[in-house]
Amino acid sequence: MQLVPMFLVVPMAAAILIILAARKVPRLADALANLATLALLVMAVSLMGKDGVYWVKGLAPRGGTPIGVNLVLDKSSILMLATVGLIAFMVTLYSIQYIGRRASKAHFYSLFLVMIAGVNGVALTGDLLSLYVFIEMASLASYALVAFGDRQAELEASFRYLIVGSVGSLFVLVALAITYSLAGSLNMAQVAMTFGTSLKPIHLVAAGLFVAGFGLKSAFFPFHMWLVDASRAASAPVAAALSGVVIEVVGIFAMARVLFNAIGMTGSLHTLLMILGTISILVGALMALREDDIKRALAYNSVSEVGFIVLALGIGTRPAIAAALVYIVTHAIYKTLLFLNAGAMEYATGSRDLTKLGGLKHRMPVTGATSVIGALSVSAIPPFGGFWARFFIIVAAVQAERYGYAAWAVAGSILTLASFARFQKRVCHDPVGETCAAAKEVPVLMQVSMIGLAVLCIAAGLLWLPQVQDGFFMPAAKIIQEGITYGSGILGM
Amino acid sequence: MVYGLCFGLFLVGLYGVLVKRSLLKIILGLAIMEAAAILFIVMLGYNAGGGGDPIARELALVAFLAAGAVVATAATLARRLRARHGSYDIEDLNRFKE
Numbered sequence A: 001m002q003l004v005p006m007f008l009v010v011p012m013a014a015a016i017l018i019i020l021a022a023r024k025v026p027r028l029a030d031a032l033a034n035l036a037t038l039a040l041l042v043m044a045v046s047l048m049g050k051d052g053v054y055w056v057k058g059l060a061p062r063g064g065t066p067i068g069v070n071l072v073l074d075k076s077s078i079l080m081l082a083t084v085g086l087i088a089f090m091v092t093l094y095s096i097q098y099i100g101r102r103a104s105k106a107h108f109y110s111l112f113l114v115m116i117a118g119v120n121g122v123a124l125t126g127d128l129l130s131l132y133v134f135i136e137m138a139s140l141a142s143y144a145l146v147a148f149g150d151r152q153a154e155l156e157a158s159f160r161y162l163i164v165g166s167v168g169s170l171f172v173l174v175a176l177a178i179t180y181s182l183a184g185s186l187n188m189a190q191v192a193m194t195f196g197t198s199l200k201p202i203h204l205v206a207a208g209l210f211v212a213g214f215g216l217k218s219a220f221f222p223f224h225m226w227l228v229d230a231s232r233a234a235s236a237p238v239a240a241a242l243s244g245v246v247i248e249v250v251g252i253f254a255m256a257r258v259l260f261n262a263i264g265m266t267g268s269l270h271t272l273l274m275i276l277g278t279i280s281i282l283v284g285a286l287m288a289l290r291e292d293d294i295k296r297a298l299a300y301n302s303v304s305e306v307g308f309i310v311l312a313l314g315i316g317t318r319p320a321i322a323a324a325l326v327y328i329v330t331h332a333i334y335k336t337l338l339f340l341n342a343g344a345m346e347y348a349t350g351s352r353d354l355t356k357l358g359g360l361k362h363r364m365p366v367t368g369a370t371s372v373i374g375a376l377s378v379s380a381i382p383p384f385g386g387f388w389a390r391f392f393i394i395v396a397a398v399q400a401e402r403y404g405y406a407a408w409a410v411a412g413s414i415l416t417l418a419s420f421a422r423f424q425k426r427v428c429h430d431p432v433g434e435t436c437a438a439a440k441e442v443p444v445l446m447q448v449s450m451i452g453l454a455v456l457c458i459a460a461g462l463l464w465l466p467q468v469q470d471g472f473f474m475p476a477a478k479i480i481q482e483g484i485t486y487g488s489g490i491l492g493m
Numbered sequence B: 001m002v003y004g005l006c007f008g009l010f011l012v013g014l015y016g017v018l019v020k021r022s023l024l025k026i027i028l029g030l031a032i033m034e035a036a037a038i039l040f041i042v043m044l045g046y047n048a049g050g051g052g053d054p055i056a057r058e059l060a061l062v063a064f065l066a067a068g069a070v071v072a073t074a075a076t077l078a079r080r081l082r083a084r085h086g087s088y089d090i091e092d093l094n095r096f097k098e
Helices: A006-021 A026-046 A075-101 A105-124 A128-146 A152-183 A188-195 A201-218 A225-233 A236-263 A267-289 A294-315 A318-349 A365-378 A385-399 A403-429 A444-464 A466-481 A485-492 B002-019 B023-047 B054-085 B090-095
Strands: A052-055 A070-073
Touching: A006 A026, A006 A105, A026 A075, A026 A105, A070 A075, A070 A105, A075 A105, A075 A236, A075 A318, A075 A444, A075 A466, A105 A128, A105 A236, A128 A152, A128 A188, A128 A236, A128 B054, A152 A188, A152 A201, A152 A225, A152 B002, A152 B023, A152 B054, A188 A236, A188 A485, A201 A236, A201 A267, A225 A236, A225 A294, A236 A294, A236 A318, A236 A466, A236 A485, A267 A294, A267 A403, A294 A318, A294 A385, A294 A403, A318 A365, A318 A385, A318 A444, A318 A466, A365 A385, A365 A403, A365 A444, A385 A403, A385 A444, A444 A466, B002 B023, B023 B054
Parallel strands: none
Antiparallel strands: A052 A070
């Protein structure tokens, strides 16, 4: 278990090292950042299937009462760590040549790694106070990353994101203050033990504030506009990391952890999540349908995808939660791929306007082909990973006898398919557009990153295999679904 | 009663964030909300008795540091925006989009 804090130490150390040593040497910064993210990926893969609780400074609980801060490695947090490591590595690989012609690379990598450290911390922590600290750490770094190009659109999007994000953090802060006053502890396990299964209205106030706070962070309806602005203005790697990692771990996974494992779910919370999720699915899909700016369309699509995950959490049966986790993993892969594709298109043609692009499969074969795979995956065409993720959610909804929600989820899927069919036709198959006439394929490392993600999109089609489901996703879902029994496990361990 | 005042202060800040056009006033609104949240935590700790609760104190301190970092970042962004654009008015920014 001594490896667990390394998920925070490695990116932070690399961030500091880059800013101190590699400021003037971009190659060194590239190497350090990629090594750090690769190390995160390797560590996460090597720890797959292991469990354990790490008590900072060895302060283990005495007589069942926690006295220190803990990091919890279990089957659900390791899935998040692996996803974060994978996406972070692909994004840093892509950034080597993408960021090159823009502002200082060392600053970019350093902020990026601080953000990744924060996200890893959110996935691992078992303590509400450190959860808040990690959320703020990831958020502050991502505000700065959105503003990175220092042009007006980026600064403005970053300002909006900062205001919305900070209000979200404040809701979380107030909610955890209320939780503390009720439970007398900020350790999630202890909170779970104290609250038990009967929730009073005041507990629900805290839960509602948590939903609002994490809702602002994860950009589901009605809290989604900042993501659209930020994704449009930010550079492609940052937009990819926002949609692929930040909203999912800092928003949704943290929400699932707090609501299911610390506070405990009740019927009204399930209904609230299902309703918010369904509205989010439909609003995101409809808005994506009429959007011409690729990055904005992708961001609206993220809103819709987040809706699916929240809907699945709201259904709350074990297959539904497993489906939500499958969805988080596959969504991270294909949405990152699509944002990197959009970045490549912008890199080569200077445009992200669907009406001006066209014929990319002739001019940029790699970008064209990988974007087809990404779009097939996001539109839930079998046998890609995206299909299984969505199929599992709809099946889980039917099994739980939530037929209405299942029907809305199917409608949302069809709308998503329509918007990506339009995207594919415009970008790849139409005659070569004016802006693409002189387009050349992007540099090789950007291609490698996109191809890697495309291969993973195809490989994610294997996630339905019973071995994978039973080995990784069902145990992870069990931890979240069993809710507050999480507490006794941690304190007894 | 005191909690009601905290809540009122929070709403004053929220009003500033939602309604005001000047970037600086929005930042002030955010700072007021943060102050209200921290005050709430301090009151909780105070009412716990025994000369204050150590964990509530820790929580208030952490929140205070985070609030400082957020306001500083926001102020930097606002200054940069004014340098690009010559105004702190958010409506002006919208008008000259693209």
